[in-house]
Structures are given as structure tokens and as C-alpha cells.
Amino acid sequence: MEKPTMTLTRKIQLLIDVPSDEKNMIWEKLYRYQNRCFRAANFIVSHLYVQEMIKDFFYLTEDIRYKLADVNKDEMGMFTRSKTNTTARMVFDRFKGEIPTDILGSLNNTIQSTFSKNKADYWQGTKSLRNFKKDIPIPLPVKCISKLKYDPGKKAFCFNMFAIPVKTYLGKDFTDKRLILERLLKGEIKLCTSQIQLKAGKIFWLAVFETEKEEHNLKPEIVAEASLSLEHPIVAKANHARIHIGSKEEFLYRRLAIQASQKRVQTGIAYARSGKGAKRKQKALYKTEHLERRYVSHRLHLYSRQLIDFCIQQKAGTLILKNQEDKIGIAKEQEFVLRNWSYYELQAKIKYKAEKAGIELIIG
Secondary structure: OOOOEEEEEEEEEEEEOOOHHHHHHHHHHHHHHHHHHHHHHHHHHHHHHHHHHHHHHHOOOOOOOOEEEEOOOOOOEEEOOOHHHHHHHHHHHHOOOOOOHHHHHHHHHHHHHHHHHHHHHHHHOOOOOOOOOOOOOEEEOHHHEEEEEEEOOOOEEEEEEOOEEEEEEOOOOOOOHHHHHHHHHHOOOEEOOEEEEEEOOEEEEEEEEEEEOOOOOOEEEEEEEEEOOOOOOEEEEEOOEEEEEOOHHHHHHHHHHHHHHHHHHHHHHHHOOOOOOHHHHOHHHHHOOOHHHHHHHHHHHHHHHHHHHHHHHOOEEEEEEOOHHHHHHHHHHOHHHHHHHOHHHHHHHHHHHHHHHOOEEEEO
């Protein structure tokens, strides 16, 4: 039976809500947590791999039998504790007092789950063991969040994470972040284990929420068919109704214009006035740094939203994306199309919105 709930992830910027003279100490603590997570993650995944491959590593004879289980519960077990607790206890002992154990426990559970999913690929040699980098996000269990409230004076949502006072910075929020946080305070949705990302001197809360799917009285027997084409980003039909969403000229014209603008800026950098090194000369380039990516993401969001609205309007409970493998194959052969059309990103946005609306998506 299909789950009536789904998870939403929102990226929310956080500001440290303490006096200025205490902020350096807070930043030092957060970077220490990130470093310990980075080291612990690599320790955990290495130990898990050795546990699974121990027979191949040590070339045990056929007479020797072993099982990755607690010896107290299974006579063939080779561990003094449960399999999950082996790596947890290892990082707890190694980083005791340097980082909250709740963070390490959440990190251990996540890596154990991911490792189990990819275990077969590791055995077959089709996938290499994951290597975690220094900018790894810090797990934020729900129990590490307290005193969540909205402060009218600060015009922000405030809470404590790891006993650190923080407040949200939503800026000109054109999304549903504020609405979701208000629903969280009312108890309408549930907060799940999230992550904290430290990037370019900023703190981002990768908040995960569990919410109920939308109800639109859709009929599974009504099928909507859609295709992602070169002339129109999306062409869809259902119940003898047909819709063209977007156009080649509309989407590509602006994207190519942004690319040409960035190229002119890059060419002109050599003739820009210096004074403070590379940062001064590249000042104009920084202003357009993620302009193309933001534009594409926004347009694909609109296209996918219009498609799902069309399905809801037609009461279509099933959505079929037709001939996608063929289209992607053509795009790979044509470098211009693959570079500028964003098939995969549009498909991912359609999948997410279809799940949220309770529409079954079939990719053909």
C-alpha cells in the first residue's frame, strides 16, 4: 500500500543569534563538529567494508564459519555486540567529548543504511567505496533542536541546535519555506532528522519535513501522457485535451543570452582595473556566478508545475513520460542539446511534484 506521507527538504539559511564576541567560539565548535563527522564517516564506511569482505581479505578455509552478528545471540557470531553497534561504539570511543554522540549515532545509521543498499555493487566491483569530503554536512537529529518559536521582534523563526541559539534568514522568500515553518509550529507537519551545511562562511539548514500528500480526487484509470521534446519542453495530453508547455525559443533564448553575457565578462576581465588582486578584477563575474543555474531551475519548476496542474485539472491519476530513453539518447549524441536542455533536472522535478500530488509516474 502506498504511503500517505512524503518528505520535503528545504534549504534555509541560519544566523548565529549570540553577541558578536561569542560568534568565533561558536564557529570553531561547528567546524570541529564538521571535521569529526568527516573523519568518523570515513572510519565507519571503511570498517563496514572490512566486515563484509573479511573472508576474501584473510582467505579463510571452508571449515571456518562466521557470521556478522552478536556472539551472545548467535553462536556463529564474531562480534561482541550487534553489527550496528560495532561502528557506533568505535566512533563514540574515538571522538568522545569532542562531538555530541547524537550526531555520531545519526551519522552511523545513515551510512549503515546507504552501505546496505550498495553492498551488492561493492561485491561485484561495479561501484567503489564512497569517500567522504571535508565539507560533509553535519547531521541534526530532532532531539538536538529545542525552543523552536517565531520571534516577532526579530521577524524570524528562532531555535537552539546543539545548544547554539540560531535564527532563520528567509530574505525575500518566494517559496513555501515560511509557510512550512508555520505549519511545523502548529504541529501540522513533522520535522525529521536534518543536516547542517557550512558553506562560504554561511550556515544552511537542510530541513527535512514529513507531510501528508495532497488529495485531489484523482482517478487512476485516467492516464495523462507527456513527452519532453526539443521544440517544446513539455507536450501533454489527457481526456482529448492537449497542452504545450513552454517553447524552444523562450527557454533557449534567455539561457544562451546568459552564456554569451558570461563569456563577454570573462573576456573583459583581462582589461579590468586591478587594485586588490583577482577579487577586484573578477567582481563583475561574481555577480553572474549562478545566474544561469537559477534561471534554468526556475523555468523547469514552472514547466513541471504546469504539467501537474494540467493532470489535476483532468483528474488524471497516472502520468506517463513517453519515449524518454530515446530522447536522452538523442540528447547525448548532440552536445548542444545535452548542454542546454536539462532533461534529467526537468524529469526529477516532475517526479517530485507528481509524488506530492498523489499521481503515479511511469517513465517509458
